[in-house]
Amino acid sequence: MTRVGILGATGAVGQRFIQLLDDHPDFELAAVTASEASAGETYKEAAKWRVDTPIPEDVASMTVRATDPDEVPDDVDLLFSSLPSSVAERVEPKFLDAGYVVSSNSSNDRLADDVPLVIPEINPEHLDLIEVQRDERGWDGALVKNPNCSTITMVPTLAALDRFGIERVHVSTLQAVSGAGYSGVSSMEIIDNAIPHIGGEEEKMETESRKLLGDFDGAEVEWHGAEVSASCNRIPTIDGHLENVWAELDEDPTVAEVYEAFADAPTQDLYTAPDPLIETFTEPDRPQPRLDRMVGGGMAVAAGGVQHTDSGIQYNCLAHNTIRGAAGASLLNGELLVEEGWV
Template identity: 50%
Template sequence: MERRKVGILGATGMVGQRFIQLLSNHPWFEIAWLAASDRSAGKTYGDACRWKLDTPLPKHIAAMTMQPNVPEGTVGELPKIIFAALDADIARELEPKFAAVGCAVISNSSAFRMTPDVPLVVPEVNADHLALIEAQASRRENGGKGGYIVTNPNCSAIGLVMALKPLEERFGIESLFVSTMQAVSGAGYPGVPSLDIMGNVVPFIKNEEEKMQEEVGKLLGRLDGRKIEMLDAKVSAHCNRVPVEDGHTECVSIKLRKKATREEILAAWNEFLPLQGQHLPTAPSQPVEYDDGVDRPQPRLDKMRGNGMAATVGRLRECSLLDWKFVVLSHNTIRGAAGAAVLNAEVLALLGKLDKLDVAVTPAVAVMA
C-alpha cells in the first residue's frame, strides 16, 4: 500500500508523542504535518516539545516546522488524514473545522464520542459502526467525498470492551461492575502532582466513570441503519488513579444472560480473532490474551503484550454476587489512545474510506526571510 501523508493535531502532548512514536516507521502512513497550540506555530517540533517517551525523538521529526492549528494558514499541502490528540474543549472547536474542509479526523478526544453520527470504534469490537461516517453532514455535502470524524474510546473503556465483546457475542451481558486502577500517564504531562499520587490512591478521575458507563453501551451496541441501539445492560464503574506509570488495571464482575462455564468463557477469549487475515500493521495477532498465573496480569509485566495493543485477562473465578469476575489490563497510551486511533485509520484505509477525500484548502506560501 502506498504510504499516505498524515498530520498530527496536538502533537506535543503525551498522546501526540505516542502518535509520532507509532507512525514514524509505519508502512502505510507518513508524518507530513504537525500542529499544537498557537504558541508552537513556526517553531521546530524539537523546540516546541518536551519529549518524554523511552525511544529517541526521530531527527527528521524534530526538524519539522509546527503549523497553525487550523486548516487555513498551513504552509504546503494539508494532509487528508489528521490524527487528533486534543483536550475535549479544544477538540470541540477544531476537529469539525478539519472535517469541514475534507479531512478524515481520527480523534482520541472525548468531544464527539457520544454524538449519534460519529463512530466510536474499537475495530475488533465494532468496526461495522464506521458506516456512520456516511451520515455526517461534512461527508454528505460533498457527494460522499467530504471529511468526517471517527473517535476511539476512553482509555479505560477499550481494554474492558475487548474482554467483554466475545462474552457478549456468546452469552449476552445483563449487568457489569468494574473498578479501575488507572496509570498516571492517563492524566497527561505533567499530570498528577507527585505528592498527591506517590504512596496514594486517588478515588476520583473527573468524568471518567460517566464516560465508561456511556461508552460501553455504544461500543457494544448494535448498528441499526444510521443509528446505534445501545447495549441493554447495567454498567457501574469506580475509577481510581494509582501510582503506576503505564497500564490500566480493571477488576470486573459480570452477570451473563446465558449461563457459561469457566471453560466456555476461556474458549470465547481464546477464539476471539475478528481481524485475522486482514494484515493490519498495528493489530495484535491475539487481541485478548488470558494468563492463568495466580497474580496476573500486572502492568509492569503485561502492558506490552501485542506491542501494547492486546488486552490481558486473568484471575477468572466465580463471583458470589454476579456470575463471574476477572481482571483485565491494557496499555492506556498505546491501546487506549494513539494506537487505537492508528488502528482505526488502518481499517478505514482497508475499507477505502481514505481514498476519495476532497480537501478544499489553499495552502499558504512560505515567506523567506
C-alpha cells in the same frame, strides 16, 4: 502511501503518535501542529520529549504548524487528533468542513448519534455512520472517535463474553498516572497514595461501552442493553490500566469457556492490530501493569484471574493506556478508514 498529520503533536498522546508512526509501512507523517505559541519552531524545540525512544530525526526537524486547516498541506489525507477536548470541540469541525478525515482520541462527540465510536476488532461496521454524519452535517470530511482509555481496556473482553448474554457489568479500575497527562497528577498527590475518583471517567465507561457494543442498523446505533457501573481509581503506576470486572450473564459458562471466549476474540488484518487481541493468563495474580502492559506491542488486552462468583464471572483485564488506550487506538482506526476506502 497515505500522508498523515497530527493535531496536538507536542503533548503526551501526540508523542505516542509520532513513536507509533515511525517506520509505518503505509503512513507518511507530513504535518505536525500545536498551539500558536509553538508554531514556527522545530518539533524538537517545541516538544519536551518524554517517550522512551528517541525523537525520529526527520520529525525532530519538522516545523510545527498552527492548528488551523489553512496551515495543513492539501495533500494530507488523514489527520490524527490528540487535542484536549475543550480545544477539539472548536477546532475539529473546521478541519471537517475543509474536507479532512479525522481519527480522534479527543473525548468530545464520542456519544454523538452520527459519530462512529470504533474499536476495529469489535464494531468496524459502525464506520458506516460516516454516511449519516455527512448527510446531517453537510461536510466533506469525516470524524471517527476511539473510546476512553479505561473503556477500551474492558470492552474487548465484554464483547467476547456477549456470546453468553451480558446483563450487568461492575468494574473497578486501577488507572496509571499517565492517563492524566504529564502534569495531570502531582507527585505529592499520588506517591504512597491512591485516589478513589477520576472526574468524568465513570460516566465515560458506563456510556461508551454500551455504544461500542450496540447494533448498527444502517441509520443509527442501538446501544447495548446491559447495565454498566464503574468506580475509577488513580494509582501510582506509570502506564497500564488494570481493571477488576464483575459480569452478570444470561448463561453460566465455565471458567474454561470464558478463557476460550477471550482466546476467540477477533482481530483485524491491519498493521497495528495485535494477534491475538486478548492475551490470557490463568494465574490468579495476572495481569499486572509492570509485567503485562506491553503484550501485543502495547496494543493487546491482557485478561486473567477468571473465577465464578455468586452472580456470574469475575476477572481482571489490563491495557497500555497511552498506546492501546489512546494513540494506538486512533492509529488503528486510521488504518481501518484506509482499508475500508474512507480515505
